[in-house]
Amino acid sequence: MHTDQMTVASVQPQHKNNKLLRDIFYEETAAEYHQAVEKARAAVEDFLLNTRQPFTGVRPPVMQEAVYGVDLSRPLAGYDELLAEVNELYVRHATAFHLPQYIAHLNCPVVIPALAAEVIISAINSSQDTYDQSAGGTFIERRLIDWTAHEIGYTKADGVFTGGGSQSNLMGLLLARDHFAMQLLGHNIKLDGLPAQASRFRIFVSDKAHFSNDKNASLLGLGEQAIVRVKTDSRFRMDAAALKEALDWQLGLGNIPIAVVATAGTTDFGNIDPLQSIAALAAEYQVWMHVDAAYGCGLLLSAKYRHLLNGIEQADSVTIDYHKSFFQPISSSAFLVKDKATLQLVRHHADYLNPAEQDYEELPAQINKSITQSTRRFDALKLWCTLRLMGKQKLGIYTDMMIDTAAGTAALLQQDPEFELLSSSDLGVLVFRFRPVAIDTDLSALNLRIKQSLFFDGTYILASTKVEGNFYLKFTILNPLTTLSHIREILAAVKAKGYSLL
Numbered sequence: 016m017h018t019d020q021m022t023v024a025s026v027q028p029q030h031k032n033n034k035l036l037r038d039i040f041y042e043e044t045a046a047e048y049h050q051a052v053e054k055a056r057a058a059v060e061d062f063l064l065n066t067r068q069p070f071t072g073v074r075p076p077v078m079q080e081a082v083y084g085v086d087l088s089r090p091l092a093g094y095d096e097l098l099a100e101v102n103e104l105y106v107r108h109a110t111a112f113h114l115p116q117y118i119a120h121l122n123c124p125v126v127i128p129a130l131a132a133e134v135i136i137s138a139i140n141s142s143q144d145t146y147d148q149s150a151g152g153t154f155i156e157r158r159l160i161d162w163t164a165h166e167i168g169y170t171k172a173d174g175v176f177t178g179g180g181s182q183s184n185l186m187g188l189l190l191a192r193d194h195f196a197m198q199l200l201g202h203n204i205k206l207d208g209l210p211a212q213a214s215r216f217r218i219f220v221s222d223k224a225h226f227s228n229d230k231n232a233s234l235l236g237l238g239e240q241a242i243v244r245v246k247t248d249s250r251f252r253m254d255a256a257a258l259k260e261a262l263d264w265q266l267g268l269g270n271i272p273i274a275v276v277a278t279a280g281t282t283d284f285g286n287i288d289p290l291q292s293i294a295a296l297a298a299e300y301q302v303w304m305h306v307d308a309a310y311g312c313g314l315l316l317s318a319k320y321r322h323l324l325n326g327i328e329q330a331d332s333v334t335i336d337y338h339k340s341f342f343q344p345i346s347s348s349a350f351l352v353k354d355k356a357t358l359q360l361v362r363h364h365a366d367y368l369n370p371a372e373q374d375y376e377e378l379p380a381q382i383n384k385s386i387t388q389s390t391r392r393f394d395a396l397k398l399w400c401t402l403r404l405m406g407k408q409k410l411g412i413y414t415d416m417m418i419d420t421a422a423g424t425a426a427l428l429q430q431d432p433e434f435e436l437l438s439s440s441d442l443g444v445l446v447f448r449f450r451p452v453a454i455d456t457d458l459s460a461l462n463l464r465i466k467q468s469l470f471f472d473g474t475y476i477l478a479s480t481k482v483e484g485n486f487y488l489k490f491t492i493l494n495p496l497t498t499l500s501h502i503r504e505i506l507a508a509v510k511a512k513g514y515s516l517l
């Protein structure tokens with residue numbers, strides 16, 4: 016095979032003196048490729064060594080003017096000019112997720128083996144839809160899906176890498192909808208569209224579930240009206256008794272429960288819905304159970320805290336975001352089903368790509384499992400390199416470290432009379448506000464100004480959320496480098512900013 020390829024290459028026309036073709040990645044431009052990637056790497060190293068704050072504080076009008084000031088009709092002279100411009104327009108102002116002073120959203124620092132994989136993925140540029148576009152890639156992806164399934168506790172599972180948790184959640188609800196219609200109504204939605212009963216389909220989520228469920232219900236033609244929000248307990252986890260009441264209530268109205276989405280790691284509180292009780296109710300009411308573990312999936316690898324996910328193996332489908340909790344660069348996510356047969360519901364055959372008559376045991380095609388993407392990056396290689404170089408245990412320890420830091424942070428917040436903490440976290444999210452003692456002020460307005468002011472100073476990036484109409488600050492601790500001394504520094508800065516704004 017290798018010698019064949021070399022023979023073919025040697026009879027191809029040579030383009031050595033053709034300047035027009037020097038930017039194409041092929042055997043005659045290996046030196047250009049090396050130089051370009053080396054300079055890009057140097058730019059990244061510079062970012063790493065010289066970034067001391069999570070943000071420069073640049074304001075949108077300044078950023079917009081800089082980007083729109085570029086004349087796209089005039090190409091630059093070389094890579095030095097190009098990278099200098101990219102630095103000005105992007106790298107210099109990029110949010111530095113690896114710094115502990117960034118404590119806002121679900122952005123993990125990334126691990127180096129995954130970055131090495133990125134170099135290979137983007138250059139070789141395989142597409143994961145068919146075996147003729149990605150031979151080893153097809154099986155590496157499959158093997159990682161099998162590995163993830165094993166960690167979940169599935170035995171006859173299947174799945175596919177996706178672009179993110181929102182997309183994986185869409186696949187979960189789509190299968191729930193189509194499976195229900197097929198099994199209970201004998202109706203094929205893929206071929207025939209929605210049945211008349213569809214306007215009465217109901218999907219149960221907690222009132223702290225991710226917003227993608229609403230968008231997905233709408234995309235699936237059920238409308239956001241199909242979403243039934245179930246009350247949460249004092250730690251903002253779905254209340255199983257309330258779920259049962261909601262199921263009975265909707266049935267009483269003549270509506271048709273088709274699915275329940277349990278969140279394993281809520282975006283706002285990092286808490287895990289009671290998976291076992293929800294699984295029991297899903298079985299009793301014969302509805303599809305999807306677990307959105309976009310955030311909580313990191314627990315799969317933790318020796319210390321894996322038990323928090325007990326019950327996940329009973330779900331019909333699961334969302335996993337490796338780019339949230341496995342220290343992977345964006346994008347890296349997966350959707351898994353407990354019973355591989357259910358994934359057949361999404362299969363569509365195109366004569367040019369995956370013809371119906373092909374034997375897919377013999378010649379596999381990942382496109383058969385993907386709903387929303389045809390051409391698809393080989394993101395699985397990042398997780399593969401990570402696992403092969405670091406091993407599962409080390410990743411699990413990172414998760415333990417971040418949970419322990421979050422617990423320590425919760426204790427600091429609770430001890431301090433000037434902070435109000437809303438809930439402890441199974442993972443690393445803490446929702447709190449600065450509440451100066453003996454000063455009467457609008458706490459929502461004050462905390463909003465603290466957050467915005469720290470952001471535009473560029474010194475600390477915090478997140479925020481609203482609970483019962485009130486504004487709260489939010490820490491998402493997703494960095495094993497973050498220690499309690501960083502947390503003390505950030506809390507002191509929040510207070511100092513608060514007092515300066517009073």
Ligand SMILES: *Cc1c(COP(=O)(O)O)cnc(C)c1O
Pocket residue numbers: 121178179180181182184225227278280281282307308309310336339348
């Ligand atoms: C982040 C998140 C999602 C969405 O995942 P993306 O990868 O951002 O699309 C879904 N569910 C939960 C609980 C999340 O935290």
